[in-house]
Amino acid sequence: MPFSISFVPEIRFGENLHETIGSAAKAFGAHTAAIVIDGFLAQSGLAGRIVAQMQAEGIEARVFSDFAGEPKIAHVRHATEVVTGAEVVIGIGGGSALDIAKIAACCAASGEDAMHYALAANPLPKNPLKKIMVPTTAGTGSETSATNIFAGPEGKKLWIWGAETKADLVLLDPVLTATLPANLTAWCGMDAFIHAFEAATNRNAHAGGKFYAHEALRLLTGALETAVKEPDNMAARGKVLLGSCYAGIAIDNCGTAVAHNISHAMAGLAPVHHGLATALGFEATLAWLVEADTADLHAAAKACGLVDAAELPAFVSGLMDRCGIVRALPKAFAAIDAQMLATEMKAPENQPMRRSTIRDISDADIARFAASIMSLPKAA
Template sequence: MKYPDIEFESFFTWSNRPRIIYSPGARAEIAYELRELGGRRVAMFTDKGLVEAGVAEMVAAELRSSDVELVGIFDNIVQDARIGNINEGAQFYRSRGADSMVAVGGGSVMDTAKAINILIGDGGEDFQPLAEQAALWEGATPLPPHVAVPTTAGTGSEVTTAIVVLDAKARVKLQITHPYNADVAMLDPELTVKLPAKITAFTGMDALTHAIEGVASTGASPIGDALGLHAIRLIFKYLPMAVREPHDIEARGNMLIASTLAGMCFGNAMTGGVHATAHALGAHYGIPHGLANAIMLPHVMRFNAEERPLRYMMVADAAGVNVNDMDPLEAAQAAVEAVKDLKSEIGLTETLRDFKVPNDVEKLGETVGLAASDSQVSYNPRYLEEEDILNLYLSAF
């Protein structure tokens, strides 16, 4: 495809943290990186599933045989970062006299760990008042050393400044940002081979959603386009392979790189209507984030296509569609079909019906309202009214 006449804002900024290290076996470098950052006593943050699967131990073993001290493993992290869990983690860090952290896990672990480090840097014991401020940029200072080790190829949380926190009582997902995210993102595909096919599939769709929404977003820029479009190429090629052949290091490695690229893309360009509607579904019906995105993605793309057809044409091209003889709107529709085909290839057939979401205009009202107030709505390329959000939900049954 010849590069189309893409317009972008005449002003944009781009933040570039953290340092990224990629290699099968990269976990052997964690201790060195921590020492370089001044860490001597490291606390590990992970979850019970990763301990049971032996993945946490793959990292812990490297740390034990190194010249930093592993002072404890906090494996109590639950699905979706939560205030109480963040406070507990910070207490653990302090009680073990840690001076640095390594986070080993998927998005929930990495987001919780980022929040714990902010609380440690702040010196307080309760994350609640910080969560309420949402943007923690004013006067922010560097935080203690932090290495993020993703075990899913999905959220990109290892490179973003955002933390999504579930307020279980209020049933809302809050978004908090702090300029000092992890210092190092350690990409080791060997840590992702035990991930079950289903989770591989929907976390991969989260990464794809970051890339597509980042490219189509009102916050898009040429830098984000470069990252997002290459992430899309890699995901369309390697996600089906990673689902079919879990031990294929080439597929796992490329997926990990793709999710990091997509994370860098949306970390700056932000997302849009898919994430807004998915956050509300997660808060009200507990639908895992990647799966909620996978359900909503084709519907929101179809809704947006006419607003930015050239951008969706680039998405179609990156997805492997031959768009040469198509007009931009046709190509944008082809991008939607390509996403639907990818979903069926990786076995994601779920609709909102599978999660007992009521197919009822009245009962959906509260979820529509929550999605409409989500911070990501304003980055959607087409203006989203509450009625549009309702129709998007109704089309996803």
């Protein structure tokens, strides 16, 4: 079966690699750099230390950290202003920071507004700024993907997709993930696990993508629980971070499926952490999914150390238990019912993830999955 694997950026892995960001920027020949970094990381002193590294290399560095939560067009535009004139862009943080940095590296190169590229309205510039991506959460895989999400002027979720947005260099430093609280470690880790699982088992799965996805499943299965329970265990943190990166490569080539249909639909209704929403959607659909009984499902189960796919639902629920994931929705979902979720799951922008799922999803299936999700307690 034919397949293609988009280019994979240079990946460096190791403890305290964040101390080499300045020299990495220097190796790109940069004299000016822009750092897009999560606000709380900037306040922790990390931004200042990286600016100092840059100065030691003779690089003038500016910082943009004025954002929080899901990226909005205003964040992207502000980041683009800061990035314009720099030769290299460094994204440090969770998926939001990385997405903003990747988009800004394109917009700053062309002078165009992000809306010019949203939903593939126009081709991306061929020569974006050089990009170094340094994830501090282990989940989104944005460091190795070509997909970038932000909310448009009317609050609607938009995407910019293209190889031009991909990183040139990825630095994976498990030390940067050590301060991630246990619940975020678990939610992000499950997001990565589900990226790998869905990429390896959906209708677009292929040998090239499965190669990365199965390794991600092996790494995450082996280390996620330990990373949650022993936050300073750098070996476990490292495996989860590398697994998340490989899972990002897998979705970059093969995409996701029903669990992401549900989590994107939930995000359209009320604020909820993407990893938590995806984990809840995955658990609500997995027993139904594995009835498809495909070779890909069995291969994914084997990568998790299981004998066959029938063991997956219990295994995943057990993993979520052991990682302390509370099955509950944020309070904001109190005003939302199953019908509203079902409608959102059928919205046009969520159909690609419905169609890519290995089983056909009927409207009755959607009603059932939505009811299952909305029957969860609404917690704080």
